[in-house]
Amino acid sequence: MVDKNKVKKLALRLGVDLVGFGPARKMDAAPAGHRATDFLPDAETIISAAIRINYSAVEGLPKTRREYVNANDGARTILNEALVRVSGYLEEQGYSAIPFLQGTDRELMMGDLSLKHAAVVAGIGEFGLNNLVLTPQFGPRVLLGAVVTSAPIKPDPPLKIQLCDRCGACLKACPTGALKDPKGYNREKGWTIDKHRCFHYIYEVLEPRYGHYSCGLCIKACPVGKNRSHKLAQKTP
Ligand code: SF4
Ligand code: SF4
Numbered sequence: 001m002v003d004k005n006k007v008k009k010l011a012l013r014l015g016v017d018l019v020g021f022g023p024a025r026k027m028d029a030a031p032a033g034h035r036a037t038d039f040l041p042d043a044e045t046i047i048s049a050a051i052r053i054n055y056s057a058v059e060g061l062p063k064t065r066r067e068y069v070n071a072n073d074g075a076r077t078i079l080n081e082a083l084v085r086v087s088g089y090l091e092e093q094g095y096s097a098i099p100f101l102q103g104t105d106r107e108l109m110m111g112d113l114s115l116k117h118a119a120v121v122a123g124i125g126e127f128g129l130n131n132l133v134l135t136p137q138f139g140p141r142v143l144l145g146a147v148v149t150s151a152p153i154k155p156d157p158p159l160k161i162q163l164c165d166r167c168g169a170c171l172k173a174c175p176t177g178a179l180k181d182p183k184g185y186n187r188e189k190g191w192t193i194d195k196h197r198c199f200h201y202i203y204e205v206l207e208p209r210y211g212h213y214s215c216g217l218c219i220k221a222c223p224v225g226k227n228r229s230h231k232l233a234q235k236t237p
Helices: 004-013 055-059 065-092 115-121 169-173 195-210
Strands: 018-023 045-052 097-100 142-149
Touching: 004 018, 004 045, 004 065, 018 115, 045 065, 045 115, 055 065, 065 097, 065 142, 065 195, 115 142
Parallel strands: none
Antiparallel strands: 018 045, 045 142, 097 142
């Protein structure tokens, strides 16, 4: 059994803000082909990690759109490096470990592994109506990554508190109407947004001018974690 606190401390020291551990076989809510065992058949544990994004650039949207994209790129570099280093540590202990970094299949608007479902399984957060993972500390103002490993590590409990109160602020803030019918919303499974509208706005309207992941308005609108400071980052055990 790998020492969970050692892995957690390493990830936090490398700059991530939140780390959670979940059972790799409990990803049934994720779409087929995007679960941990689809990539590592003997996977035992999902390690989900999150780094908070720059609050000030989010608050300044849409005026600070370029700064928001640049700040996210910087945070993504730190997160990705931490995930690679954690995977390396686990491999040195004799286990398989694959880092799943930020980056999406553009058509599907999701990564190989569903990083959002991985975060929910690892107890980091829950789905909000904006179809993003809300964390108690930072709401949806985080970037997510994960490591899937064959190392058995004691899982964290699922998040107990309910964060999304269905206030509807994200639905109102969406400029494309992509978040329009929350029927079928589930805090563990998420729900289906109109990805075509979101995709068109992000990749065809905004990206040529600002770069990828450049909308952020459904993040800005969410009151969960809005007034929290970075001092609330997860404490080192
Ligand atoms: S990223 Fe923008 S377009 Fe996409 S759902 Fe959020 S607010 Fe709507
Ligand atoms: S803005 Fe309101 S409805 Fe949307 S995810 Fe946040 S809490 Fe939920």
